[in-house]
Amino acid sequence: MIKTLKIEPLTKEAFAPFGDVIESEGRDYFMINNGSTQRYHKLGEVQLDEQGQGIINIFRAEMLEYPLQVKMLERHPFGSQSFIPLFGHDFLLVVAPVGDGSMHIDPATVRAFRATGRQGVNYHRGVWHHPIMALRDNDEFLVVDRSGPGNNCDEFYFDESIQLSIELD
Ligand SMILES: NC(=O)N[C@@H](O)C(=O)O
Numbered sequence: 259m260i261k262t263l264k265i266e267p268l269t270k271e272a273f274a275p276f277g278d279v280i281e282s283e284g285r286d287y288f289m290i291n292n293g294s295t296q297r298y299h300k301l302g303e304v305q306l307d308e309q310g311q312g313i314i315n316i317f318r319a320e321m322l323e324y325p326l327q328v329k330m331l332e333r334h335p336f337g338s339q340s341f342i343p344l345f346g347h348d349f350l351l352v353v354a355p356v357g358d359g360s361m362h363i364d365p366a367t368v369r370a371f372r373a374t375g376r377q378g379v380n381y382h383r384g385v386w387h388h389p390i391m392a393l394r395d396n397d398e399f400l401v402v403d404r405s406g407p408g409n410n411c412d413e414f415y416f417d418e419s420i421q422l423s424i425e426l427d
């Protein structure tokens with residue numbers, strides 16, 4: 259299978275099978291702090307197992323080479339993982355659904371999205387995703403994910419006959 263992934267705009271609806279979109283644009287809020295602040299409440303859910311601890315990190319990422327061949331995806335079975343751009347730059351996502359939980363990804367289910375610099379994502383537990391795909395060097399992301407016992411990162415490599423690529427305009 260040789261396929262160039264279509265890069266879709268990131269929307270709450272389109273991303274729903276994979277997790278949450280963290281954004282204020284078009285979302286409900288309520289006023290707090292004596293009317294000085296709009297709270298965009300519970301845009302995403304931090305998912306953890308019993309032994310997990312939610313942690314806050316910063317990832318400083320380099321831009322990968324494009325066109326990019328998507329050789330692998332990973333998943334975190336014990337917790338969600340969110341990426342919030344700190345410098346307001348767009349970034350890319352490649353995802354595949356949780357599926358039946360086995361260590362297999364149907365390449366036909368792989369999708370690509372482009373997030374604006376005002377959108378973050380929260381991958382739900384077990385959702386397959388490519389490691390962070392910044393669109394400029396030294397870009398930084400606030401990352402909320404899970405720390406704790408066990409291996410919380412499964413990697414799946416596609417067979418060499420599967421060529422999924424991403425091209426930038
Ligand atoms: N390994 C690690 O913490 N990073 C990945 O999970 C990722 O999604 O970038």
Ligand code: NI
Binds near residue numbers: 332339387389
């Ligand atoms: Ni990850």
